[in-house]
Amino acid sequence: MAAEDISPTSGRLGRARPPLGLPGRRGRLAGTLVIGTGLAVYSWMAASTAPFTRSALVSVLLPGAVLAAIAIWRPPARICPPDELDVAGFSYWAISLAALFEWEASAFRDDSHTWHPSLTDLINPLITPHPLKSAAFLLWLLAGWALVRR
């Protein structure tokens, strides 16, 4: 037992320091790579579905169901929320978001895609190319994971 407590490199007593690149660290890195690749592939496949189809709906609902299941039954370590929120600081966010929704609502009311486009009318052409739509889908998935950790 005592021999295990002697570091093989220094010969001093104490807990032996594990060498760099240990299997646990490699395993975590490999796991992250596998999950990242899986998410990228899923995003690529989901972006290839045609809008207004059942497959497009399922491709969105499936991550929602998986995240909901994780959040309920196997919640990850959560980032602690602040105990209180500064009202003045948050009011800047509230005003900006209200302006965004007001601008969007006025576009929706005018119902003129050419003259007064909504944010969706502006974003949809940007994410029409398949790689960009895949990237946007991946970003959406990562945002969902970030929300579950909150």
Add this chain to the structure above:
Amino acid sequence: MATRVITIIGFACVITALSGLEIAGRRRTNRVPTLGEWLGYLMRGRAGRAGVLLGWLWLGWHYFAR
């Protein structure tokens, strides 16, 4: 066409303001919270958590399923 340009400038201004608030929140030299902080604050309770996650799901449905 001027109306369209004004609309786009309006959206750009608001999105720039939101990005600026996130940057300001991360600098920690003021009282502005980051997006993650105030969303986390809203998500402390079960209802807030469900609401924010449903909003996320709606966003995905809106942009990718229709």
